[in-house]
Amino acid sequence: MTLRPADDAFAAMLEARIPGVVRPLGPQYLEEPRGRYVGSGGVVAAPRSTQEVAQLVRACAEARVAIVPRGGGTGLVGGQVMPGGAPLILSLERMRAIRALDVAENVLIAEAGVVLEEVQSAAAAADRLFPLSLASQGSCQVGGILATNAGGVNVLRYGTARALCLGVEAVLADGSVLHGLKRLRKDNTGYDLRDLIVGAEGTLGIITAASLKLSPIPAETGAALISVPDPSAALSLLALARDRLGEGVSAFELIAGQGFAFLRETMPDLRQPFAAPPAWTVLIELGLPRGLSPDQALTDLFAEAAEAGLADDGVIAQSAAQRAEFWTLREAIPQANRRIGAIASHDISLPLSAVADFIAEAPGLLARIADVRINCFGHLGDGNLHYNIFPMPGRARGDYDAQRPEITRAVHDLVVRFDGSISAEHGIGRLKVEELERYGDPVALAVMRSLKQTLDPLGILNPGAVLHS
Amino acid sequence: MTLRPADDAFAAMLEARIPGVVRPLGPQYLEEPRGRYVGSGGVVAAPRSTQEVAQLVRACAEARVAIVPRGGGTGLVGGQVMPGGAPLILSLERMRAIRALDVAENVLIAEAGVVLEEVQSAAAAADRLFPLSLASQGSCQVGGILATNAGGVNVLRYGTARALCLGVEAVLADGSVLHGLKRLRKDNTGYDLRDLIVGAEGTLGIITAASLKLSPIPAETGAALISVPDPSAALSLLALARDRLGEGVSAFELIAGQGFAFLRETMPDLRQPFAAPPAWTVLIELGLPRGLSPDQALTDLFAEAAEAGLADDGVIAQSAAQRAEFWTLREAIPQANRRIGAIASHDISLPLSAVADFIAEAPGLLARIADVRINCFGHLGDGNLHYNIFPMPGRARGDYDAQRPEITRAVHDLVVRFDGSISAEHGIGRLKVEELERYGDPVALAVMRSLKQTLDPLGILNPGAVLHS
Known part of the structure; x- marks a missing residue:
């Protein structure tokens, strides 16, 4: 299905339907932290309510315009930028309400645009802990951390973003609103749609709010x-x-x-x-x-x-x-x-029993490809390593351009040999679509494609992320 | 789509393809603990491997025969019995291998037919805890506890079956095998198919094995x-x-x-x-x-x-x-x-802050319908109550047959008014399909139906459970 660019006429139409929703297309909407992906155009809309998100999605479905949902823009796999296209960049930045905080229930309900640090602070002010903690917490947003199932340093004890989410409200590809803001610890009423939307990187629905699990602060x-x-x-x-x-x-x-x-x-x-x-x-x-x-x-x-x-x-x-x-x-x-300046970065996870063998074997494989320095660090308790490769002193990362693909191939091949994952916490985005195609279980991939086709038949939700568009 | 009965000719065909797979249709395959659903016929097959499960599913797909997967048969909502049909009853009872136990990783990989108590014992023998614990643990099986996302008494600390599962191997409706036996704590490579199969009560795939999370035993x-x-x-x-x-x-x-x-x-x-x-x-x-x-x-x-x-x-x-x-x-x-002898049983959950109000209000509503005794007990830490209704002394449950629907209506209406769930841990099965249709979010229900249609287009997997067939 061919999608159409979001152009000035489209922007004017949106603005007529939802006055004030369109924003200037500043460079901040076209960038991502590693500078690998740069957006080339489109229209920015910043809705103020779930209803406005739904209206925007319906307008895009009618006009066959792609939507790139955008939170804090801190993702490391290019899920937030669509180069070569002119999508509607749907920024959740104005949906910043903490709708509820119930201390007795240990629940906080936040809209998608609330910054992680604001959730942490609101919890702390109520003598509670929201344990998700990661380097970008000053700018990443609730919608983004759930769409990417973010991890960070406290996963060992408290789990990833998915485990900290009791329910989501989301707008689906046809503009319908999934009302799933449950505050329940147990709920077995049908298929787990929450966990399908969480981690789907905006390709199956746009998260507009979430109920989050708080914990007591350790004494x-x-x-x-x-x-x-x-x-x-x-x-x-x-x-x-x-x-x-x-x-x-x-x-x-x-x-x-x-x-x-x-x-x-x-x-x-x-x-x-x-x-x-x-x-x-x-x-x-x-x-x-x-x-x-x-x-x-x-x-x-x-x-x-x-x-x-x-x-x-x-x-x-x-x-x-x-x-x-x-x-x-x-x-x-x-x-x-x-x-x-890294030549290549890898966000991998391994079964705990394979971590030491991986760390022992990988340098030898890399040495056959190029002379490099390795900075291997990360969340060992989760078997999650950031296995990043750097030039030797005095050399530039550009010197290794020819070797980069081979380096990543060697690292990921070894990861897969040890039953590990080529994306532990960052997701697939656009960066790892080919890697997922290469290493993923073909049956799982076929199911993913059929789910995408079913839930987003026009292919308007973040096309090119997770799966080929 | 009309399905065909599993008859003697079908059994003979299966037996010819997979010698020894067919078992006698004993009454134990046609019952469930509360006696509300009774199977009327069909063929029983007990495969010994994932490959045999896949062969059986393919045979059913070709012949348009319904499949009812069966674990320990302890479910309380009729998910394991299909009255009025003659399905293939696919019993996992012979798939009883614990494929791996890694103490350092805190992982145990069990086939679907392993009894919960055997998992607990194997973990304990390795100085580890498998925390899922419930009344039927002497007979319920790994496949069943995951298919129903079972709960029990330790959910407060350790989560439901879903939270204790790192990955599943499952046979899908076309006989393909989803190879998802991951042992990773973090893995963001695409959509969460594990959590889609877990809790789907055998309607989206048949779980054949799972990797389970172990914990240290508290000192x-x-x-x-x-x-x-x-x-x-x-x-x-x-x-x-x-x-x-x-x-x-x-x-x-x-x-x-x-x-x-x-x-x-x-x-x-x-x-x-x-x-x-x-x-x-x-x-x-x-x-x-x-x-x-x-x-x-x-x-x-x-x-x-x-x-x-x-x-x-x-x-x-x-x-x-x-x-x-x-x-x-x-x-x-x-x-x-x-x-x-209960008149009606309800497996409900409530936001913690609503539990006391619910317990205070419900008896008055019920008193308007009938004179009853209430036994309200359960997993308070999860907001999960078993709210069961009994005859007054000297009266029989049959005396209340006329009031039963009204009683359940009153309980569930009140639960939903408090944003609770009409099935906290037992699932939907066949017992609560109408209730799910009545109380479920229409958008969520539409998505569930489209997922079912996509993943099981012939409708052969446990038809009539969770959703109308």
């Missing part, structure tokens, strides 16, 4: 940086920590020596905890019930781990400020990576 | 029965407990005085903890990390609750045996109910 928190002999020891340390502290382990992050080196190179003022960067370090965050001391728990854990040869050195945060410093270090790594 | 466990002034106090006590103990609260069950009375009437030998049954009692189960004493935590909780007027009386289990006794009491209630 006592603490953090430690512990250097370990190797990734295998890190995984044993994780198992030990969970054995001793159960759900009390809120986060378990891996930092490679290369990460500390990049931080030193690009942000020399950032204080580092170890005089010489250890080859492998884990950042453990604990959130414990009243009556348990995180400091004591981390001391005991370190002692037990050191005794078992699982830990070399460690620093336990002695204050909230030091704990924040540890996290600043961890969260600065992606920024340092950007300053160095 | 310290304890339980208490605490009588409370009213349901509102019970909910405040829940909030207090979660505030003090976080995820340490594994279960929080409500028992009505009527439940104790039924136990006394039908099982007089069962020891009861309170001399006079309190109007409302909660059963709290704790699972705490090393270093915290459940006994102390429950003592402190009771003291704080009593001080705040939230608790009247309490018994803390002094031994594993006494803790087991508490659970025996709780789990005996459904059996006592069966002996009394």
